[in-house]
Amino acid sequence: MAKGLGRKALPWLFLAPMLALIALSWIAPLFLTVYLGFTDLSIKNFLAFIRNFFTEKVHITIDNFRRVFMGGDPYISEVFKVTLLYVGSVLLINAGYSLLLSISIAYLVRNEILSMILRVSWLIPRITPGIIYALVWNWFIDPKYGLLNPMLSAIGVPKAWLPSSWLLDKPYSQILMIVVNGYIGASFGMIVYTAAIKSIPPDLINAALVDGASDFQVARNVIIPLLRWPMLFVTAWQTLSLLASYDVILMIWGSGGGGGYAGIARAAGVMVWSLYSYSKAFSEYMYGYASAISLVLVVIGIVLIVVYFKLFGFRRLMEPSRVEV
Amino acid sequence: MRGLRTSSYIAKYKDLLQDVYPVLWNSVKYKGKIWALPQDTEARPLYFRKDVLRKLGWSEDEINALPEKIRSGEVTMLDLIKVAKEAVSKGLVQWGFYHRPNFGAQPFVIFYYQYGGILQDPDTGKLVLVKSAMLKSLELLYKMAQVDKVLPPEMIGTSWRQIHSDFVNGRVLFWLGGTWHWAEWQRVAYHETLGKLPEDYEWKNMGFALVPAPEPGLKPLTLSSPYLYYVTSQSKYPELAFLLILLATSTPLDAKHAVDSAHLPVRMTTVDHPYYTESRFHTEVAYMLKYTTFEPLHPKFSAYKDAWIAAITKVEKGELTPDKALDEMVSVLKSEIGDELIIKE
Numbered sequence: 001m002a003k004g005l006g007r008k009a010l011p012w013l014f015l016a017p018m019l020a021l022i023a024l025s026w027i028a029p030l031f032l033t034v035y036l037g038f039t040d041l042s043i044k045n046f047l048a049f050i051r052n053f054f055t056e057k058v059h060i061t062i063d064n065f066r067r068v069f070m071g072g073d074p075y076i077s078e079v080f081k082v083t084l085l086y087v088g089s090v091l092l093i094n095a096g097y098s099l100l101l102s103i104s105i106a107y108l109v110r111n112e113i114l115s116m117i118l119r120v121s122w123l124i125p126r127i128t129p130g131i132i133y134a135l136v137w138n139w140f141i142d143p144k145y146g147l148l149n150p151m152l153s154a155i156g157v158p159k160a161w162l163p164s165s166w167l168l169d170k171p172y173s174q175i176l177m178i179v180v181n182g183y184i185g186a187s188f189g190m191i192v193y194t195a196a197i198k199s200i201p202p203d204l205i206n207a208a209l210v211d212g213a214s215d216f217q218v219a220r221n222v223i224i225p226l227l228r229w230p231m232l233f234v235t236a237w238q239t240l241s242l243l244a245s246y247d248v249i250l251m252i253w254g255s256g257g258g259g260g261y262a263g264i265a266r267a268a269g270v271m272v273w274s275l276y277s278y279s280k281a282f283s284e285y286m287y288g289y290a291s292a293i294s295l296v297l298v299v300i301g302i303v304l305i306v307v308y309f310k311l312f313g314f315r316r317l318m319e320p321s322r323v324e325v
Numbered sequence: 326m327r328g329l330r331t332s333s334y335i336a337k338y339k340d341l342l343q344d345v346y347p348v349l350w351n352s353v354k355y356k357g358k359i360w361a362l363p364q365d366t367e368a369r370p371l372y373f374r375k376d377v378l379r380k381l382g383w384s385e386d387e388i389n390a391l392p393e394k395i396r397s398g399e400v401t402m403l404d405l406i407k408v409a410k411e412a413v414s415k416g417l418v419q420w421g422f423y424h425r426p427n428f429g430a431q432p433f434v435i436f437y438y439q440y441g442g443i444l445q446d447p448d449t450g451k452l453v454l455v456k457s458a459m460l461k462s463l464e465l466l467y468k469m470a471q472v473d474k475v476l477p478p479e480m481i482g483t484s485w486r487q488i489h490s491d492f493v494n495g496r497v498l499f500w501l502g503g504t505w506h507w508a509e510w511q512r513v514a515y516h517e518t519l520g521k522l523p524e525d526y527e528w529k530n531m532g533f534a535l536v537p538a539p540e541p542g543l544k545p546l547t548l549s550s551p552y553l554y555y556v557t558s559q560s561k562y563p564e565l566a567f568l569l570i571l572l573a574t575s576t577p578l579d580a581k582h583a584v585d586s587a588h589l590p591v592r593m594t595t596v597d598h599p600y601y602t603e604s605r606f607h608t609e610v611a612y613m614l615k616y617t618t619f620e621p622l623h624p625k626f627s628a629y630k631d632a633w634i635a636a637i638t639k640v641e642k643g644e645l646t647p648d649k650a651l652d653e654m655v656s657v658l659k660s661e662i663g664d665e666l667i668i669k670e
Binding site: 042043044072073074075138139142143144145164165167168169253254255256257258259260261262263264266267268279283284285 | 425426427428429430478479481482483484485486487624625627628630631632633634635638639642644656657660661
């Protein structure tokens with residue numbers, strides 16, 4: 001009896017550190033965000049709030065959500081549009097382009113050393129400290145001293161098409177926002193896809209080649225169908241990451257210091273939802289409203305994951321695989 | 326933690342605080358009460374290139390008299406815009422003016438104050454928007470960037486390195502900067518041949534003055550953002566803490582801090598301290614404190630700044646006219662700040 005109990009408890013014992021970590025770093029903040037989202041917490045009532053934490057003295061209200069959804073915030077619709085553009089476009093790079101990149105590197109490039117060098121080169125932005133990455137981009141796009149405009153001119157882009165400011169001129173500022181984030185994100189998908197492609201039994205690919213399939217047909221009809229799991233994982237992971245990411249935008253558009261980064265980001269058309277929440281919390285000290293804004297992201301993230309499960313056929317993916325990948 | 330109202334201690338130790346620049350008390354007041362002691366301060370001058378003015382035909386006397394003429398209101402921003410246009414048209418500089426690439430208060434708050442704007446109601450502590458002053462200040466920036474083309478339309482977002490490099494190398498005639506930049510140019514190699522600037526080079530080729538009155542009849546000003554010493558309301562020995570910060574701002578320490586960190590003193594007696602008088606720059610710039618102004622102390626001022634800088638960016642780029650930008654700013658501020666904002670015509 002005691003032995004049986006011990007066997008049952010053992011897995012939980014091993015899982016305990018991870019569960020504790022998840023509870024501390026994910027469930028507790030989520031719970032707090034939900035709670036704060038329904039309060040009017042700001043710098044003005046901060047001390048009183050701490051004293052009355054989780055008591056009936058805290059004013060519980062749905063005003064924050066009314067402000068988000070009923071037009072009380074003049075920026076929110078613009079922020080939503082920019083976020084849609086940002087998440088949609090960067091996701092295409094992170095989940096779509098990285099797939100093409102992985103097939104090119106892991107399948108089409110037969111030389112293993114060259115393939116490794118290419119993989120490592122795509123990892124450079126990911127392993128570079130964020131602030132250095134942002135700084136390098138700031139130098140690169142500088143209209144006067146940066147390399148970007150001269151490089152574009154050298155490949156034949158007319159001068160009239162080049163912006164005088166990559167930071168401020170729309171849509172160039174938004175293209176920049178997409179590219180700088182996509183360049184980091186693509187490496188994540190590339191690693192996952194490449195590992196999956198490398199684990200496809202060579203017999204399957206060789207059989208297709210013997211049957212006369214072209215490389216394109218192998219990629220389309222053999223490799224991609226076997227990557228549904230990694231594709232679901234990368235798409236879902238990247239969607240959640242992008243919804244919550246703002247750090248590179250903050251570092252590039254707020255690099256001058258001196259305050260007002262949120263105003264500059266708005267004028268440049270790069271104010272994404274999570275940066276908006278950050279600015280509301282840490283520039284304007286509207287903690288309750290910022291939590292409500294974040295909560296909307298959590299709900300959107302959950303809805304999107306459910307949609308992805310449907311799109312990728314989660315049930316079928318859970319069935320025993322006919323091929324070991 | 327909340328700051329402790331220090332008014333009672335200031336009254337008790339007033340004999341030890343008589344030499345604090347009176348204007349600096351405005352920076353620590355909220356709803357008429359004093360909450361802190363200023364620790365240090367600075368000023369935001371208008372720097373100018375003497376070498377470019379020489380090439381425009383100005384005599385040494387005319388160049389040396391410029392700061393005083395700005396101080397007296399004889400020379401205004403409108404006059405300097407004309408000078409800048411001339412320098413640009415003759416190919417002596419690429420741009421007439423540079424200002425900060427972010428909010429940083431200079432010169433936006435200064436222009437707004439010069440046109441009669443106020444940012445905080447002294448009695449209620451609420452933020453204030455005076456529409457006529459804001460419109461005038463936006464119109465001035467529009468004129469500089471879009472009409473006379475002496476200011477880059479994409480000034481906001483320009484890299485700091487480019488700004489310093491362009492001014493230090495003489496590609497810009499006027500730079501609306503801060504007093505600490507004088508020291509920065511000596512410590513960072515911005516100059517393309519000299520690297521770090523010797524101070525002699527600065528005295529020979531650069532000058533500084535108050536931010537001129539935008540137009541005749543208005544006043545020159547500058548702006549400071551002092552660091553402040555607070556005593557928290559949780560302090561067990563608040564009077565002892567107050568005496569400690571009083572000592573920390575005493576004349577010898579004030580002089581040492583001001584000179585070593587390229588800031589300005591908080592006490593009038595500091596400007597006569599030997600350590601301070603040894604620094605020519607500090608001595609010559611100290612008068613600006615009599616013309617200084619401050620940003621408001623208000624938790625919602627960040628929201629105000631965000632709406633303001635968005636308006637400035639759009640106006641300078643020519644995306645919105647000043648009146649349209651003001652309308653947008655007013656509607657945003659009403660929504661963001663609500664009851665804490667007073668709008669005046």
